[in-house]
Amino acid sequence: MKITDIDIIVTCPGRNYVIVKISTDAGIYGWGDATLNGRELAVAETLEKHLKPLLLNKNPDNIEDIWQYIFRGTYWRGGPVLMTALAGIDMALWDIKGKVAGLPLYSLLGGKSRDKVLCYTHVYGKDFNSVKNEAEKHIKKGYKAIRIQVDIPGCEGTYGTNDSYSDKLPVQEIWEPSPYLQTIPELFKYLRKELGNEIELLHDVHERLTPVEAKILASQLEPYRLFFLEDPIRPEHKASFNVFRQTAKIPIAMGELYNTKWEAMQVMEKQLIDYIRCDLSHIGGITEAKKIANIAEIYNIKTAWHGPADISPISHLANVHLDLSIPNFGIQEQTEFFPPEVKDVFSNLPLFKDGYLTVSDKAGLGIEIDEEAACQYPYKRGYLPTSRRKDGSVQDW
Structure with missing residues (x-):
């Protein structure tokens, strides 16, 4: 062939x-x-x-x-x-x-290690009460784990709380660490009181903090039993994980900006993280992700592959096929924010039921693409937002 x-x-x-x-x-x-x-x-x-x-x-x-x-x-x-x-x-x-x-792909990867994979989705709001209300809606849908984000007072736009994808020039958001560090611990204190301890809660910093700031946040969040704190510092600062890893007793997830297994090696072999979060569509695909999962297994690190709306359903299916097969699976990010037009082009998505994902037994990835429909939706220039501090300097988005 x-x-x-x-x-x-x-x-x-x-x-x-x-x-x-x-x-x-x-x-x-x-x-x-x-x-x-x-x-x-x-x-x-x-x-x-x-x-x-x-x-x-x-x-x-x-x-x-x-x-x-x-x-x-x-x-x-x-x-x-x-x-x-x-x-x-x-x-x-x-x-x-x-x-x-x-x-099906999972069979070629060694067969199933589990029947279904635990997933989480995103919940956000303008204030604590709206976050709680949205969380309760998702709990009723069957979710066992949810990622929580909230607007930060005094800031203009906050990662994870609005759709700022733009077909013009990038939307510019304003962010400051001080109000963020004051708000997030209070949010999780409030949610634990309102939602109880059964639901798993996660939070994404999105690489916005310095190592010392991340250490402060992780320590303040300890009482509220997060499933994990995601991407607390920039991916270049691998050695800086030592700054807060030695003191903060909270699971750490990292890796969606890594592009190869070598970039992930240092934080894994020194056991500075608990969940590796690479994106299958940005690290060379299934072949490299399988190798990263194998390395992580040696160090008792679990997987939590990246699963946002800005990768197609093809990658989401690849995620779950790999999740089903590997022994050290942790949790899978799952978006609910696909535009409705996606269903015109892509035939399939992972199947959600009661907080877990599965895939069909169709051969391969189990997806078809309607090429004629795809042509009806031509490319449009699009940008993710950018972020600046109040003094005008560039901030990681």
Whole structure:
């Protein structure tokens, strides 16, 4: 069997997605996700102009060799654009392999280690009471775990509390650490009193704090039993995890901005985190994610793969297939914020029931793409927000 064609489809059913379709001379094709939010066309051009010519006539069964060839063969390796392009190819190849075998992807990864995977979704509000009300709605839906964000007083726009995706220039938000550090511990104190201890609560810092600030926040949140505190500091500050890891008794999750297993190694081998949160569509796909999960298992670290609305349903299905198969699965992020138009293009999403996710037993990833519908939603330039401090200096968003 040989690869005969690679199609790159850039579509915008409410959000921009980059889809990879790999076709073979056996009439079997596979789907992959190569979406990099805000830089979609950079990935699409990389696939079309640089990687597609390298893969024609190659055997799609040789996933590992193709992965190594693309990653190491460029010499200028790594980075989010190249690793996202590689992820799209990798997922499509695994989809083909599953279809050839007539088996769902999780079966090719070793079979099921569990029947269903615990998930969490996002809850936010303008104030404590609105957050509580939204949380109660999701608890009634069956969620066992929810990620909590709230507007910060005195700040203009807060990560996780509004949809600031823009098709013009990036929306600019204003943020300050002092009111944030005062607000978040009080929020979780309030929610534990109102919601009780049974529901699992999570919070995403989004890499906005210095190591010392993160240490203060983690210590203040200890009494409220968070499932984990996500991305407390920037990914470059791997050694700085020592600053608060030695004192704060709270589970830490990190990794959605890592692009390779080597970037994740230091925090894992020194056991500075409890959950690794890489994004399958930004680390080279299923092949690399499986290796990262294997490394994490050695250090008793669990997985919590990135699962936002800015990756397509293809990646969400890949997440759950991998979750079902690995022994050290922890929890899966699941978005409820897909635009309704997504269903016009993508045939399937993970199945939610009573706080858990599963997938169908269809061969491969178990998804089809309506290419004609995808063409009805052309690409629209889009940006994630940016953030600044009140003095005008740039702040991590």
